[in-house]
Amino acid sequence: MNDQNRIQIFGVPVDDIDEERFGETIRRLATDNGKHQIVFLDFRGLMRARGKGEYADMIRTASLVVPTSKSILAGARFLKLPVPHRHNPFAFVIKLLGAIEQIGGTLYLVGSRPDALQKAFGNVRDSFPGLRLVGRYAGYFRKDIERDVITAIKKAGPTILLAGDGLKGKALWLKRHERSFGFGISLFCDGCFKIFSGKRQRISNKSWERNSWWIPAVIIRPWRWFSFLRYILYGILLFIEKMRRRNL
Missing domain, CATH: 1.20.5 (Single alpha-helices involved in coiled-coils or other helix-helix interfaces)
Incomplete structure (x- = not known):
C-alpha cells in the first residue's frame, strides 16, 4: 500500500481504501508478481497488534490492513490523522472478487465444512462467471494432511486464496504458510463461506452503518x-x- 494512504495508531498500520481506488489497488496487488496478505482489523485486533508476537508481525507486514471498526476511525480522528474508510468484510470480499473477475483472475477456497464449502463454491461460481475457480479444500482437516492442502493450493496457483473458518490460527494460518504459496493475494474472512452458502444471513448495510450488528x-x-x-x-x-x- 502507498505510504500516503496508510496511518499508524500505536504503531499499528491502518490503510485507507476508498471506492474510487478500490479496483485499481486490488488489480495492482494481483498483477505485480508479489505475495500479498490482506487482513481485516477490528478494535480487538488493533489492541492485540500493539505489542510483539506473531499476530502483530502479521499486521505490520500485511499489504493491506482494512479497518472494520468505528473505534479505529474514532481513534484516528482523535489523533488528528486522516480518517480511513471502514469496510464491511463480506462487502469487501464481494468487491474484491469483482475486481479479480475483471482481469480474468482465479480463485481458490479453503476452509469451512465440506457441505458449506460446496454450496459456497457453487454460489461464487454462479455470481462471478468470469472468475475461474481453480480448487477448494474444506477446513477442520487433520494436522497430518495439512501439507497436502498447502501443496494443492500451490499447484493451483490462484490469483486470490480466500480462506474461511476451520483453519488453525485463522488469518495466521495464511501468514505461517505464506512462503509455500505462489504469487497472489490471500485473505481470511471469518463467516464469509457461511454467508455464501446461505447458512448465515448477511449483515444489512443499515445495521452495519449504525454499528448495531x-x-x-x-x-x-x-x-x-x-x-x-x-x-x-x-x-x-x-x-x-x-x-x-x-x-x-
Whole structure:
C-alpha cells in the first residue's frame, strides 16, 4: 500500500481504501508478481497488534490492513490523522472478487465444512462467471494432511486464496504458510463461506452503518459487556499518544 494512504495508531498500520481506488489497488496487488496478505482489523485486533508476537508481525507486514471498526476511525480522528474508510468484510470480499473477475483472475477456497464449502463454491461460481475457480479444500482437516492442502493450493496457483473458518490460527494460518504459496493475494474472512452458502444471513448495510450488528451476539453472550474495560484502556492510550505526538 502507498505510504500516503496508510496511518499508524500505536504503531499499528491502518490503510485507507476508498471506492474510487478500490479496483485499481486490488488489480495492482494481483498483477505485480508479489505475495500479498490482506487482513481485516477490528478494535480487538488493533489492541492485540500493539505489542510483539506473531499476530502483530502479521499486521505490520500485511499489504493491506482494512479497518472494520468505528473505534479505529474514532481513534484516528482523535489523533488528528486522516480518517480511513471502514469496510464491511463480506462487502469487501464481494468487491474484491469483482475486481479479480475483471482481469480474468482465479480463485481458490479453503476452509469451512465440506457441505458449506460446496454450496459456497457453487454460489461464487454462479455470481462471478468470469472468475475461474481453480480448487477448494474444506477446513477442520487433520494436522497430518495439512501439507497436502498447502501443496494443492500451490499447484493451483490462484490469483486470490480466500480462506474461511476451520483453519488453525485463522488469518495466521495464511501468514505461517505464506512462503509455500505462489504469487497472489490471500485473505481470511471469518463467516464469509457461511454467508455464501446461505447458512448465515448477511449483515444489512443499515445495521452495519449504525454499528448495531453486534447487539445479538452480546445478548447471547452477556459476559462480552465486560469488554468495555478495553475501551477505557483505549481512551487512556489515545490520550497518552496524543500528548506524545504534541511533544515531538
